[in-house]
Structures are given as C-alpha cells and as structure tokens.
Amino acid sequence: MKLRKNIATSEEGFIFNPATGDSFSTNPIGTDILALLKDEKSVKSIIETICSKYEVTEIQFEKDFDDFISQLNDYKILDQ
Amino acid sequence: MTKTTNKRKIVIAVTALNAIDSPGPGVAVIRAIRECQDFDARIIGLSYESLEPGIYMHDLIDKTYQIPYPSGGTNSLLTRLIYIHEIEHIDLIIPNFDAELFNFIKLRDKLENIGIHTFLPELSQFEARDKIKLFEFGKKHGLLMPKDKILHNIKDLEKAADEFDYPLVVKGKFYDAIISNTLEEAEKAYYKLQAKWGLPIIVQEFIHGTEINIAALGDGEGNAVSIVPMRKLYITDKGKAWAGITLDDDTYIELARTFISATKWRGGCELEVMQTSDGKSYIMEVNPRFPAWIYLTAAAGQNQPAALVKMALGQKVEPFTTYEIGKIFVRYAWDLITNISEFQKISGTGEL
Numbered sequence: 152m153k154l155r156k157n158i159a160t161s162e163e164g165f166i167f168n169p170a171t172g173d174s175f176s177t178n179p180i181g182t183d184i185l186a187l188l189k190d191e192k193s194v195k196s197i198i199e200t201i202c203s204k205y206e207v208t209e210i211q212f213e214k215d216f217d218d219f220i221s222q223l224n225d226y227k228i229l230d231q
Numbered sequence: 232m233t234k235t236t237n238k239r240k241i242v243i244a245v246t247a248l249n250a251i252d253s254p255g256p257g258v259a260v261i262r263a264i265r266e267c268q269d270f271d272a273r274i275i276g277l278s279y280e281s282l283e284p285g286i287y288m289h290d291l292i293d294k295t296y297q298i299p300y301p302s303g304g305t306n307s308l309l310t311r312l313i314y315i316h317e318i319e320h321i322d323l324i325i326p327n328f329d330a331e332l333f334n335f336i337k338l339r340d341k342l343e344n345i346g347i348h349t350f351l352p353e354l355s356q357f358e359a360r361d362k363i364k365l366f367e368f369g370k371k372h373g374l375l376m377p378k379d380k381i382l383h384n385i386k387d388l389e390k391a392a393d394e395f396d397y398p399l400v401v402k403g404k405f406y407d408a409i410i411s412n413t414l415e416e417a418e419k420a421y422y423k424l425q426a427k428w429g430l431p432i433i434v435q436e437f438i439h440g441t442e443i444n445i446a447a448l449g450d451g452e453g454n455a456v457s458i459v460p461m462r463k464l465y466i467t468d469k470g471k472a473w474a475g476i477t478l479d480d481d482t483y484i485e486l487a488r489t490f491i492s493a494t495k496w497r498g499g500c501e502l503e504v505m506q507t508s509d510g511k512s513y514i515m516e517v518n519p520r521f522p523a524w525i526y527l528t529a530a531a532g533q534n535q536p537a538a539l540v541k542m543a544l545g546q547k548v549e550p551f552t553t554y555e556i557g558k559i560f561v562r563y564a565w566d567l568i569t570n571i572s573e574f575q576k577i578s579g580t581g582e583l
Binding site: 169172 | 441475479
C-alpha cells in the first residue's frame with residue numbers, strides 16, 4: 152500500500168492530488184499515517200508506530216485505519 | 232537621455248473585451264501578451280458594445296475601436312478593419328469570439344494582403360469541430376465524443392430523447408447547454424435555445440464524470456506547441472470557471488496532442504473533456520479559440536497568447552515541455568470607474 156505518484160502532502164496535513172486537482176486536509180494522526188505511507192511502511196509497522204505514539208488500542212486503531220484507507224482509495228490517493 | 236530598446240514594436244488587435252461574469256478571453260489574452268518580454272506590444276481593442284470592460288482598461292489597451300457585429304458579414308468588417316489599419320498599422324489580429332471567427336477566417340487572405348497577420352484554423356478545421364459535426368469528427372479521428380442528434384424540428388426531440396435516455400443535454404448552436412431530465416424539460420430547453428441562438432439544436436447524450444478543460448496551441452503542421460489541462464474548482468451558475476487549477480495527468484496531454492495532430496490545428500483552442508469514473512476521456516466540445524482562463528497558461532509557464540503572436544509573425548516556436556502543476560487562478564469582480572466623457576466617446580465615435 153503506497154501513495155500515488157506525485158501526491159503532495161504537507162506537515163500541516165494538507166494533501167493535494169495533482170492529477171485530479173483535489174485537495175484535502177487531515178488531522179495529525181492522518182498526517183502521520185500519510186508520512187508512513189509515503190515511506191512505504193507496512194501496515195503492521197504503521198499500526199505499531201501510531202499505537203505507540205497515541206493513546207489508542209490496536210483494535211480501535213485498526214478500525215479507524217481501515218476507514219481512513221478506504222477514504223484515501225475513494226479519493227484516488229493510493230495506488231490501486 | 233532616452234532609454235532605447237531593441238525589442239520589436241508590434242501592433243496587435245484583440246477582440247472579446249467583455250470581461251464580465253461570463254467572460255470573453257480578450258482581456259486575459261492581452262494580459263498574457265503584455266507579460267511577454269520578447270516584444271513591445273501596442274494593443275488595439277476591437278469591441279462590439281460600449282460597456283465591454285476592456286475598453287476602459289487603459290493600462291492594458293492603448294486604443295479601442297468598435298467593429299460591426301458578425302451578422303453584418305465580411306464586407307462591413309473588412310471596411311472597418313481597413314480604416315483602423317490605416318491609422319494603427321496592425322501587425323496581427325487575434326479574434327476570440329466563436330461567432331466572429333467565421334468572418335475572420337474568410338477574410339484571412341485579404342487581411343494578409345494588406346499586411347495584417349492572423350493565426351487561425353482553416354475553414355475546414357473550424358467547421359469540422361463544430362458542435363453539429365462533433366460526433367462524426369471524433370469517429371474519424373479515433374476520439375471519444377458523446378453521441379448526438381441535430382434537430383431542426385421539435386417533433387424530432389422525443390425520438391432523440393428515447394434514443395439517449397435521461398438525463399440528456401440540449402445545446403444551442405453557439406453557446407449554452409441545458410441538462411434535461413424529462414421530455415417537458417427538454418422541450419422547454421429547445422424553445423429557449425432556439426429563441427436565443429436559432430436552429431439547429433443539438434441533443435447530446437449525458438456523460439457522467441469530472442469536467443476537465445484543456446488549453447492547447449497548434450502550429451498548423453500537426454504539432455502541439457503548448458497543452459495545459461485545468462480543472463474548475465469553482466463554477467458559476469452559467470457553468471463558467473471562477474477558479475481553476477492546473478493538473479498533472481498525461482492522459483489529457485496525449486488527448487490534446489492527438490487532437491492537434493489529427494486536425495493540424497492552427498491557433499489556440501480549448502477542449503472541454505469529461506473524464507468518466509472508468510477512466511474514459513470524452514471530448515464534449517472543442518472551442519476554436521483561447522478560453523477566458525488562458526492567462527493561467529502564462530502563469531503556469533506556457534504563455535500561449537505570446538507563443539501565438541510569435542508564430543503568427545513567422546517565428547519558429549519550440550513546443551513547451553513543462554508547466555507548473557497546482558497553479559490556481561481565482562477570478563474576481565472589480566468595479567472599474569470611468570467618466571461619462573469616455574462612454575460618450577466610444578458610443579458616439581466608436582473609438583476610445
């Protein structure tokens with residue numbers, strides 16, 4: 152799972168898809184996930200990193216993570 | 232001591248100074264030309280009505296002359312242009328209205344003979360991309376276009392509607408498109424557009440998707456000198472872009488390149504494209520002139536109007552290869568103040 156080519160992200164959580172012109176903003180956890188996706192980290196590694204940084208259980212985070220990934224797919228942010 | 236410059240002084244006449252809520256491209260074309268450092272331009276505005284805002288933009292336009300409406304035909308237009316040329320010594324005319332292009336294309340050789348250059352498509356190119364022939368045009372060149380029917384009689388509307396199903400798009404000969412969900416809506420749209428633009432009326436299948444606009448410039452030999460795709464970010468109730476952003480997607484570049492190559496298009500044009508969710512790019516319309524958002528091409532690094540000026544004057548222009556992605560324009564309204572004396576002058580003498 153990785154970000155599509157040319158997707159621009161900022162530390163403030165701004166996402167720009169230059170192929171569609173769409174732009175989005177996300178919260179700090181979303182920003183961290185995007186940075187990890189950009190570094191092509193595995194799902195397991197992303198879950199571990201986020202759960203160690205924020206006060207969230209793995210079960211709760213996995214659910215939210217799936218929702219987030221689903222949104223990124225809908226908005227064509229991820230490589231299919 | 233007077234500062235001298237080696238830059239060539241060029242006199243360029245430009246139409247479509249109606250920078251209103253549904254704007255003509257003239258003011259944007261002039262702004263782009265003014266930004267080019269390769270030549271000094273004296274800009275002559277050519278207007279149809281006394282309240283076209285560009286007439287009063289004296290920092291952009293040096294002098295404006297009214298010209299006869301396109302319905303007046305080529306003779307009255309030529310007579311007026313000869314009069315203006317005798318005073319201004321015009322090097323180049325850039326017409327920017329769909330409705331006037333036919334006359335300017337017809338006059339191309341006569342204008343050339345008196346020293347006025349143009350950079351326009353051939354009449355055959357211009358007519359082939361007409362809304363009325365668009366589907367056939369696409370079939371010939373392997374480009375996806377929505378199916379359509381040309382109607383000369385309201386009686387044929389129901390049959391066309393049955394074929395395309397709803398919603399369908401009812402379009403005027405020159406401008407305007409109305410999406411209709413029922414036969415009643417389509418009939419209403421038919422009469423409205425007939426009253427405004429005359430016959431025929433075009434009925435087109437509705438394509439769901441994201442609208443993309445592409446500004447392209449062809450050299451007339453099949454080469455695309457510049458291609459810049461844009462997505463509207465904010466659309467007015469007339470469907471015009473009030474904000475837009477340049478895109479990075481090779482699909483659109485290739486589509487425009489194919490169009491320019493197949494048609495050997497000369498001059499500027501705008502492709503209105505609908506990108507479907509399954510990745511198909513339909514060309515909905517081909518506008519045979521620069522779009523009103525053309526200044527974005529200059530801002531993004533491909534100054535299409537300036538490149539057109541150079542080509543029209545015989546210079547070889549190498550195709551642009553890059554442009555800035557994510558460049559945004561946001562249009563705005565501004566109350567330009569002028570005096571009754573200026574309005575009286577353009578209204579009374581046809582010059583300002």
